[in-house]
Amino acid sequence: MRRTALVTGANRGIGLAIASGLVDAGLEVIIAARDPATAAEVARPLGAGHVQLDVRDPESISAAVQACGAVDVLVNNAGVMPGGPLLDNPTGFAESLAVMVAGPYLLIRALAPGMARRDYGRIVNVSSGWGSFAEGIGGPSGYGVAKAALNALTVAVAQELPATVLVNAMCPGWVRTRMGGSGAPRSPDRGRTRRSG
Ligand code: NDP
Secondary structure (H helix, E strand, O other): OOOEEEEOOOOOHHHHHHHHHHHHOOOEEEEEEOOHHHHHHHHHHHOOEEEEOOOOOHHHHHHHHHHHOOOOEEEEOOOOOOOOOHHHOHHHHHHHHHHHHHHHHHHHHHHHHHHHHOOOEEEEEEOOHHHOHHHOOOOOOOHHHHHHHHHHHHHHHHHHOOOOEEEEEEOOOOEOOOOOOOOOOEOOOHHHHOOOO
């Protein structure tokens, strides 16, 4: 049976590499992106589907979930890193929580019941070392706080869902993307190919 995967923020960076890797693994992949034209453009060469999705917007989430139908694998990858110190940037703090906590929560809430009914689900939340208490909750503005909350959400949701729906958080390391910058040691494709560089 062919599984369907939905990847948020899949128009570039790590999300695009994850989507491409899931296509290679034989899944039916839906590229979710804020800009529908970009989503379509990125999906075409991969043979993937696409959907417009701004994870800050509950209506956009509802419409995307409706359009996707059954989803077996959800990758909450979309992320932002607003600049500045935490206490100087309340807008960045709110955006971090909206994109990296509330959006994933609403997507999980919408898609996990179907996964549970079908006795199969995989939810992967793309987190960060900066969201780890052991590593000190780092990063600018609300980034580390939001990733720590995403880690907590991962644990809480895993406790609530049946064992057939696996919920995990992962840290990709420091990766050369628009967020990671050109000095990062890892390429977005590294996780896909298991090769270094
Ligand atoms: P990029 O900045 O390259 O990509 C971020 C993606 O998130 C883009 O597709 C962007 O879409 C999307 N996005 C942002 N806001 C929204 C929104 N409101 N709705 C939908 N999509 C949105 O970053 P990376 O690929 O590096 O990051 C991917 C994930 O990996 C993030 O969660 C990040 O925190 C995490 N991460 C990255 C690390 C790194 O070193 N790069 C290290 C640790 C974790 P758009 O093009 O429309 O802006």
